[in-house]
Amino acid sequence: MRHEPVYWFCLIVAPIFCLVFFTTLMGAGLPTEMPTGIVDLDNTPTTRQIVRNLDAFEQTKIVAHYANVTEARKAVQRGEIYAYFLIPKGTTAEANMQHSPVVSFYTNNSFMVAGSLLGRDMRMMSELASGAAGRKVLRARGATDAQAMAFLQPIVIDTHPIGNPWLDYNVYLSNILVPGILGIFIFMLTVYTFGYEIKNGTGQELMSLARGSLIKAVSAKMFLPTIFFLSVGFLMIIYFYAILHFPCYGGIWRMLIVMLLYVIGCQGMGIFMFIVLPTLRLSLSFASLWGVVSFSICGMSFPVIAMDGWIQGLSLLFPLRHYYLLYVNTALNGYGLFNAWPYMAALIGFTVLPCLFARRLKNIISYMKYIP
Amino acid sequence: MKRFLVLFREAWRDWNYIFQREMYNIFHDGALLIFFILVPLAYPILYTLIYNNETLHETPIVVVDNSKSAMSRDYLRRLDGTSEVRIAGYAADMEEAEEWVRKRDAYGVVVIPATMADDIANMKQTHVSIFVDMGGLLYYKTMLLANTEVSLQMNREIKLMRTPGLSTRADEQAVTAPIRYEQVTLFNPSSGFAQFLIPAVMVILLHQTLLLGICLSAGTERESNKLYQLLPVHEHHHGLIRIITGKGAAYFVLYLWNVVFCLGIIPHVFHLPQLSDAIDVWAIAVPFLLACIFFGMTISGLIRHRENCMMIIVFSSLPLLFLSGISWPWDSIPRFWQLFAHIFPSTHGVRAFIKLNNMGASLAEAENELLWLWGQVVVYAVTTIFTYYRGLVKIRLRFPAHKTDSAVRQ
Structure with missing residues (x-):
């Protein structure tokens, strides 16, 4: 094992690279200063104030003024700006005359994160501008600010995002993406460990070393990778919750247990993949394809409840799905582990899955010939 | 050659x-x-x-209605009517509502304050609180969208109710929205x-x-x-x-x-x-x-x-x-x-x-x-x-x- 660089790559280098990659890429938590354009056809002190206010929003950065909508659209298509704000000619005059002018904002939702965040800023800006105009009128009639606000916005919505009040994307994505990549490596390396024996024709040797005991053979082969994967997994948990201070209301030790179950669950799944397809390249293909689909089907970005029924069922066959549910339960919502016992049971199920096929595994290791 | x-x-x-x-x-x-x-x-x-399926429809939510007034019922009826959320049940208090979230029967909680009807009658602001499971940003997005939509709609009507004697549609608009706005989502409507x-x-x-x-x-x-x-x-x-x-x-x-x-x-x-x-x-x-x-x-x-x-x-x-x-x-x-x-x-x-x-x-x-x-x-x-x-x-x-x-x- 020491002489195989690929082991070190999968065990240590790549998972840690991903840990650093995702947490630094999204280190800001929320994208800030996203380039935005302005089409101000009115160009009065009032509209210029609106533009300045919009620029002051954290996520928005006004980078250009365009003479008309076509130019702004071209800039969006060139990828220079993600959104633009249109103030038609005569807006100020109409507002003063209480004619309710319309301002519009255009967001490019091909880039969903940028589009929706900028849309939120511009919506709020429009509300404020409208509120300011309304307050002006009401104050002229002798109302106080509080009265004016109560008149303009009788019902207010207070939002409380449980566990991630900053809507931090780093928290939202890194928490699952990095363990997901660890899962891919566990699948692949587990398959590789056994497939390599077959490829080198050393299966029988392995079994005789273990004196014919499958349990001894498997546990000996799995011992070191388990230690390494667990160390990397625990490192992730500590890095997320103790160093980056991602929210973890259930306590770090609970997440360590979740990670432990996830690692051994993935290993069980890896052995199962090898049992299904004992040819190294085919089982590796299986492992990699299963691992990559995990990200989409685990429901972290697109909720599983929005998928079709049969895909909802399929999602249960992916260890990452259960890890994700346990993470939401434990770290974000701060509930006890036993509240989420079905997912823990599922991960343990993955771990013991290969036991059901022990006889077949023994046969494969002992007698299977490598066919190039 | x-x-x-x-x-x-x-x-x-x-x-x-x-x-x-x-x-x-x-x-x-x-x-x-x-x-x-x-x-x-x-x-x-x-x-x-x-x-x-592109977006999340009918996200199940649970409601704590402390007001139990005609106004709060109106609010909730409209909320249930949006395509984004679906009221899966009513809870007596926050604790019971949390039980729903804990069992993943609901992904968000809407709390209507006890004072809602009084606040509106007394020309004060009233605060509706929403709590969202942050396992996915989409839950948050749909929940916020649905509530914002309903509150804007009702705010408009409350303003009209409070301003008697409006004769034309233009007058109405001037009161409800001094500046109106529209959002156009380019390329992915x-x-x-x-x-x-x-x-x-x-x-x-x-x-x-x-x-x-x-x-x-x-x-x-x-x-x-x-x-x-x-x-x-x-x-x-x-x-x-x-x-x-x-x-x-x-x-x-x-x-x-x-x-x-x-x-x-x-x-x-x-x-x-x-x-x-x-x-x-x-x-x-x-x-x-x-x-x-x-x-x-x-x-x-x-x-x-x-x-x-x-x-x-x-x-x-x-x-x-x-x-x-x-x-x-x-x-x-x-x-x-x-x-x-x-x-x-x-x-x-x-x-x-x-x-x-x-x-x-x-x-x-x-x-x-x-x-x-x-x-x-x-x-x-x-x-x-x-x-x-x-x-x-x-x-x-x-x-x-x-x-x-x-x-x-x-």
């Missing part, structure tokens, strides 16, 4: 041989078939099926997930399967080869350019179909945006494929065992998707990672395809990406030549040229 013709015919024979041999290898290797043919066929369908993600995933898929296939094929070549080299010792394997273009052409021809399927048929069948001309798509697909092929052939020089390339390439799909700037905006990616992203053809391939296909841009707007892609083609062609040149030199050293033809046939 005659000598030139002889040379040309020989080169043509060699080229044909290499091309056919590569094709033969591809169709007689299970793993290569998986990555070159099966994955590009099955994955797009699977991914599209996962994301096909429903903010759908499939529309946003699938086109990018298709390009990454082409990139990754191409790299995997090329590296697997190179790894097989090495393993079946006595000298453990990238190239077999063979009478037809001696022109450097012949070898590279022969192999490259095999991959290119194979991927012509994959491009048609992933970038043409899939968006068409699943009603995803398809705003560009086929010709424009080919104008980026050709340099993209060439860049990927040469990039793949370059890194295949580093692969010792054929299985190892899977370990290296498969996991990188996700970082590559993020480096393309489709999810986390490009302008917010730290400078270092931006530079890193320029190494990979996928970055510019994704961006160019999104511009053309999703945003209906013309080639002129994607000029920057096109330049990058062609630049990569040139750079990686040079590195490929270097890689294969080294391979050839190693073989020549072991087997001087005049012997290769007869002595060492495989």
Whole structure:
């Protein structure tokens, strides 16, 4: 094992690279200063104030003024700006005359994160501008600010995002993406460990070393990778919750247990993949394809409840799905582990899955010939 | 002249041989078939099926109605009527509501204050609180959208109620919304997930399967080869350019179909945006494929065992998707990672395809990406030549040229 660089790559280098990659890429938590354009056809002190206010929003950065909508659209298509704000000619005059002018904002939702965040800023800006105009009128009639606000916005919505009040994307994505990549490596390396024996024709040797005991053979082969994967997994948990201070209301030790179950669950799944397809390249293909689909089907970005029924069922066959549910339960919502016992049971199920096929595994290791 | 013709015919024979041999290898290797043919066929369908419902509808929520007034009932009725959320149940207090969230029967809680009706009657602001499960941002988005929508609607009506004597519609508008606004979501009107993600995933898929296939094929070549080299010792394997273009052409021809399927048929069948001309798509697909092929052939020089390339390439799909700037905006990616992203053809391939296909841009707007892609083609062609040149030199050293033809046939 020491002489195989690929082991070190999968065990240590790549998972840690991903840990650093995702947490630094999204280190800001929320994208800030996203380039935005302005089409101000009115160009009065009032509209210029609106533009300045919009620029002051954290996520928005006004980078250009365009003479008309076509130019702004071209800039969006060139990828220079993600959104633009249109103030038609005569807006100020109409507002003063209480004619309710319309301002519009255009967001490019091909880039969903940028589009929706900028849309939120511009919506709020429009509300404020409208509120300011309304307050002006009401104050002229002798109302106080509080009265004016109560008149303009009788019902207010207070939002409380449980566990991630900053809507931090780093928290939202890194928490699952990095363990997901660890899962891919566990699948692949587990398959590789056994497939390599077959490829080198050393299966029988392995079994005789273990004196014919499958349990001894498997546990000996799995011992070191388990230690390494667990160390990397625990490192992730500590890095997320103790160093980056991602929210973890259930306590770090609970997440360590979740990670432990996830690692051994993935290993069980890896052995199962090898049992299904004992040819190294085919089982590796299986492992990699299963691992990559995990990200989409685990429901972290697109909720599983929005998928079709049969895909909802399929999602249960992916260890990452259960890890994700346990993470939401434990770290974000701060509930006890036993509240989420079905997912823990599922991960343990993955771990013991290969036991059901022990006889077949023994046969494969002992007698299977490598066919190039 | 005659000598030139002889040379040309020989080169043509060699080229044909290499091309056919590569094709033969591809169709007689299970793993290569998986990555070159099966994955590009099955994955797009699977991914599209996962994301096909585009947005979250009817998210189950639970309500704590402390007001129990006509007004709060009105609010909740309207909330239930939105397409975004569905009231799954009523709880007596926050504790009971949390029980719903805990069991994942609801993904959000709406709390109506006890004072709602009084507040409104006394011309005070009233605060409706929403609590959202943050396991997914989409829960938050739908919950906020639905509540904002309902509150704006009711606010408008409350204002009208409080301002008697409005005669015209224009008067009404002046009171309810001194400045109105409209949001136009360009290019992805429903903010759908499939529309946003699938086109990018298709390009990454082409990139990754191409790299995997090329590296697997190179790894097989090495393993079946006595000298453990990238190239077999063979009478037809001696022109450097012949070898590279022969192999490259095999991959290119194979991927012509994959491009048609992933970038043409899939968006068409699943009603995803398809705003560009086929010709424009080919104008980026050709340099993209060439860049990927040469990039793949370059890194295949580093692969010792054929299985190892899977370990290296498969996991990188996700970082590559993020480096393309489709999810986390490009302008917010730290400078270092931006530079890193320029190494990979996928970055510019994704961006160019999104511009053309999703945003209906013309080639002129994607000029920057096109330049990058062609630049990569040139750079990686040079590195490929270097890689294969080294391979050839190693073989020549072991087997001087005049012997290769007869002595060492495989």
